[in-house]
Amino acid sequence: MDPMSALDSTTATEYRRVAAALSYITEHRRSQPTLNEVAAHVGLSEHHFQRLFQRWAGVSPKKFLQFLTVEHAKRLLTTDLSVLDASLDVGLSGPGRLHDLFVTVEGMSPGEFKRAGAGLSIYRDLIDTPFGPALLSRTARGVCGLAFVDEGGVESLFQEQADRWPGARFSSDPAGADALARRIFRADAAASAGELRLLLTGTRFQLKVWEALLTVPPGRLITYGGLAHALGRPVGAARAVGQAVGANPVAYLIPCHRVICGSGELGGYRWGLARKRAILGWETAKLPERGVS
Numbered sequence: 001m002d003p004m005s006a007l008d009s010t011t012a013t014e015y016r017r018v019a020a021a022l023s024y025i026t027e028h029r030r031s032q033p034t035l036n037e038v039a040a041h042v043g044l045s046e047h048h049f050q051r052l053f054q055r056w057a058g059v060s061p062k063k064f065l066q067f068l069t070v071e072h073a074k075r076l077l078t079t080d081l082s083v084l085d086a087s088l089d090v091g092l093s094g095p096g097r098l099h100d101l102f103v104t105v106e107g108m109s110p111g112e113f114k115r116a117g118a119g120l121s122i123y124r125d126l127i128d129t130p131f132g133p134a135l136l137s138r139t140a141r142g143v144c145g146l147a148f149v150d151e152g153g154v155e156s157l158f159q160e161q162a163d164r165w166p167g168a169r170f171s172s173d174p175a176g177a178d179a180l181a182r183r184i185f186r187a188d189a190a191a192s193a194g195e196l197r198l199l200l201t202g203t204r205f206q207l208k209v210w211e212a213l214l215t216v217p218p219g220r221l222i223t224y225g226g227l228a229h230a231l232g233r234p235v236g237a238a239r240a241v242g243q244a245v246g247a248n249p250v251a252y253l254i255p256c257h258r259v260i261c262g263s264g265e266l267g268g269y270r271w272g273l274a275r276k277r278a279i280l281g282w283e284t285a286k287l288p289e290r291g292v293s
Contacts, residue, residue, distance in 0.1 A: 014056045015132045017042045019274045021053070025065065026277070035061060056130065059285045067284040068277050070264035076221045077264070103253060105211055106142060108201045117201075118167030125177035126154060129185050130282060131275050134251065136177050137161060142197030143180070146250045148271040164201065164249070184253065198250055209244035216258045219287045223262045246270050252279065 024041045025033060033041075038061070039049035053061045066072060112120075122144060124137040129148075135157045137145035144165075147157050161170070183196065200207060212231055216222050222230075224238040224245070233241065248256045251271060257279045261267040269276035 014052055015130060015278065017044070017049075018053060018056055019132070019278055021049070021061070022068075022277050022281075023274045026274075057282055057285050064281045064285060067281045073221060073260055073264040073266075076219065077223060077226075077260070077262075103196050103198060103214055105198045105200060105207070105214065107207045108199065112201075115167060117165030120165060120168040122161070122165060122168045122170050123173040123176060124158075124161065124170055125172050125174050127177050127181040129181065129252075131252075131278055135161075136181060138176075138180065139199055142199040143250060143253065144199045144201075146184075146253060148251055148275060150271060196253070198253065200249065202244075202247065202249075205240070206244045206247055209241055210248055210250075210254045213245070213248070213254050213256055213258070216255060218255075218283050221258050221260050224259060224267070225262055227259060242268075257283075 020042050021038050024038055035050065036046045039046045042049060044052065050060065053064070057064050120139060122137050122139055124135060124145070126149070127134055127136045131148060133149045133154075135145065135147050135149060135154060137143070145161060147160070149157065200210060202210070208231055209227065212227060224242045227245075228234065228237040228241045231237075231241070242259075245256045245259050246268065248254050248270070251257075257269060257276050259267070266273055266276055266280075
């Protein structure tokens with residue numbers, strides 16, 4: 001397998017520095033570190049750090065951090081549940097809108113689920129994203145996995161997939177992964193137009209939660225309790241909803257990063273809170289209105 005295909009190879013290095021900066025700022029937020037202190041922490045001059053951050057996020061570090069405050073999160077929290085499209089009741093046939101991509105979800109049939117992927121061909125490749133390396137997996141019927149590589153390394157992701165699809169045949173297609181990664185993470189690219197399909201396996205409840213997440217647009221947030229309510233579940237079902245959110249096999253495209261606690265705190269994230277902060281801020285910075293009101 002090609003060790004890394006897709007986007008500019010500098011993006012992984014940029015993300016590591018940005019993630020380290022965000023973690024440092026979060027840990028020292030009470031002392032309000034200066035730009036120079038943060039730059040020194042990531043081993044750059046103030047000038048070079050400012051330029052790197054601006055290139056990665058499209059806004060200054062100061063502006064970016066405004067997107068990550070609890071107060072801003074509370075303003076963005078979804079209070080009108082109509083933002084969760086009424087087609088939730090339609091099943092898995094209704095499309096959800098994610099930036100310039102139309103994402104549609106297909107759930108595997110009970111028979112296919114029982115066969116555990118037998119006869120299914122899955123291409124899986126490492127890609128470089130604005131949030132670090134990730135493993136992208138896809139079939140002829142759609143994307144079936146997108147997972148960021150963390151401390152466990154890529155081998156743990158391979159094992160997770162083998163457990164999820166024990167009967168599948170795995171192979172590599174770096175060129176196809178490169179083209180798809182550009183559609184996903186370069187919303188300004190011409191290739192971003194068109195439909196993107198997801199092929200998912202999970203319980204009926206998990207599929208409903210993941211489908212609901214597709215209706216939460218960029219720049220909006222929802223709480224675990226709000227998501228439970230939108231699905232017609234009691235507030236006490238927030239924990240079950242949280243477990244389904246955490247089991248999401250397709251990072252970023254199914255935007256589980258947009259689910260936060262009712263207090264405005266970020267809550268958990270399968271791929272790390274530093275990455276959740278980075279995705280939320282980066283996503284908000286890409287909106288035409290630049291997010292902060």
